[in-house]
Amino acid sequence: MNETTPASFANMKVGIIGSGVMGEAMIGGLLSHHVLTADQIVASDALPSRAAELRDQYKIQASTDNCAAAEGADVLVLSIKPQTLDKVLHELHHGLTMQPKVVLSIIAGASIQQISEGMGNPNIVRSMPNTPARIGQGITVWTAAPNVPDVQREHARTLLRTFGQEVFVDDEHYLDMATALSGSGPAYVFLFMEAMIDAGVHMGFPRRIAEQLVIQTVRGSVEYAAATSEHPATLRNQVTSPGGTSAEALYHLEKGGLRTVVSRAIWAAYQRSVSLGAGQKVSHSPKVRNPDDLDHGR
Numbered sequence: 001m002n003e004t005t006p007a008s009f010a011n012m013k014v015g016i017i018g019s020g021v022m023g024e025a026m027i028g029g030l031l032s033h034h035v036l037t038a039d040q041i042v043a044s045d046a047l048p049s050r051a052a053e054l055r056d057q058y059k060i061q062a063s064t065d066n067c068a069a070a071e072g073a074d075v076l077v078l079s080i081k082p083q084t085l086d087k088v089l090h091e092l093h094h095g096l097t098m099q100p101k102v103v104l105s106i107i108a109g110a111s112i113q114q115i116s117e118g119m120g121n122p123n124i125v126r127s128m129p130n131t132p133a134r135i136g137q138g139i140t141v142w143t144a145a146p147n148v149p150d151v152q153r154e155h156a157r158t159l160l161r162t163f164g165q166e167v168f169v170d171d172e173h174y175l176d177m178a179t180a181l182s183g184s185g186p187a188y189v190f191l192f193m194e195a196m197i198d199a200g201v202h203m204g205f206p207r208r209i210a211e212q213l214v215i216q217t218v219r220g221s222v223e224y225a226a227a228t229s230e231h232p233a234t235l236r237n238q239v240t241s242p243g244g245t246s247a248e249a250l251y252h253l254e255k256g257g258l259r260t261v262v263s264r265a266i267w268a269a270y271q272r273s274v275s276l277g278a279g280q281k282v283s284h285s286p287k288v289r290n291p292d293d294l295d296h297g298r
Contacts, residue, residue: 008151008154008155008158009035009036009040009155009158011040012036012040012074012075012155013040013041013042013072013073013074014030014036014040014041014042014073014074014075014076014077014159015041015042015043015044015069015070015071015073015075015076015077015100016041016042016043016044016069016076016077016079017043017044017066017069017070017076017077017078017079017080017088018044018045018078018079018080018081019043019044019045019050019051019054019062019079020045020079021131021134022079022106022129022133022134023043023045023077023079024054025133025134025162025163026077026079026106026133026159026162026163027041027043027054027058027060028058029133029136029162029163030159030162031058033162035158035159035162038058038059038060039060039061041058041060041061042060042061042062042068042069042073043060043061043062043069044062044063044064044065044066044068044069045062045064046064046084047064048063048064051063051064066088066091066092066095067091067092067095067096070092070096070100071096071097071098072098072100073100073101074100074101074102074155075100075101075102075103075104075152075155075156075159076100076102076103076104077104077105077106077159078103078104078105078106078107078110078115079106079107080107081107082107082108082109082110082276085107085110085114085115085118086118089114089115089118089119090118092118092119093118093119093120099119099120099121100121100123101123101152102123102124102125102148102152102155102156103115103119103121103123103124103125104125104127104156104159104160105124105125105126105127106127106128106129106140108128108179108183108273108276109179109273109276109277110126110277111126111172111277112124112126112143112144112145112172116145122145122147123145123147123148123149123152124144124145124148125142125143125144125145125148125152125153125156126142126143126144126172126175127140127141127142127143127156127160127166127175128140128141128142128175128178128179128182128183129160129163129183130182130183130184130185130186131186132164132186133163133164136162136163136164137164138163138164138165139163139164139165139166139167139182140160140163140164140165140166140167141166141167141169141174141175141178141182142156142157142160142166142167142168142169142175143168143169143170143171143172143174143175144156144168176270176273176274176277177270179269179270179273180266180267180269180270180272180273181266181270184266184269188262188265188266189218193214193215193218196210196214196217197210197211197214198210200213200214221235236250
């Protein structure tokens with residue numbers, strides 16, 4: 001990022017509706033990377049206390065008035081919970097005298113068509129970030145309605161880069177796939193880390209040492225994979241000696257069906273994302289039986 005406000009963002013207004021974890025991450029990123037100055041950001045949140053926090057911490061304009069954040073914005077970011085989307089869209093559709101030039105959604109499951117029709121605005125960008133965006137290490141998959149001008153697309157790209165890496169796709173269906181793979185992905189990694197830590201404690205390590213070992217092992221492995229650009233299978237083979245400890249552990253992971261379980265879990269998350277985007281309420285994946293009925297590798 002440039003250390004001064006880019007010319008394309010000079011004198012622009014960015015509105016942010018919903019200033020929770022991801023909304024605040026974008027505010028912090030925009031300011032720390034000097035993409036915008038504080039007086040260019042107008043945020044809204046349902047809680048007056050939260051708006052006050054944002055004003056105090058970031059010196060931006062913040063209130064509970066969604067229309068104030070959206071009115072005439074060059075870019076409007078929607079960072080609200082999916083269950084409040086219809087209410088907010090109705091409010092904006094009937095309360096604005098000047099529509100934002102482009103609307104950037106980071107709401108899971110909300111389609112471009114739903115937002116466009118709800119707001120009466122054809123210029124919609126839909127994205128799926130993930131939680132490492134909070135420290136600028138996320139990855140965001142995004143797409144745009146066909147009629148969004150190139151300049152607005154680039155504005156959206158610049159904003160999304162405050163989260164970390166970004167990947168543009170030309171088919172909105174990829175957003176549901178991204179939701180299952182990278183959007184929910186940190187949860188899978190954290191669960192695996194938790195299992196490793198618990199195993200370390202079971203062997204006798206103090207928990208703080210087990211946590212340190214696992215966190216740095218995961219961090220180092222990811223950085224090593226990125227640095228070498230080798231296929232994960234090649235990297236795995238490098239640490240797997242015949243008849244050794246890694247080979248023994250991997251044998252049990254494979255015997256337990258790790259690959260199959262991970263694949264099924266991500267596919268189930270994808271199906272859930274598609275269902276939510278279609279407005280369907282799904283309580284269970286249709287292929288999942290009672291856990292007591294599962295084979296569990298026997």
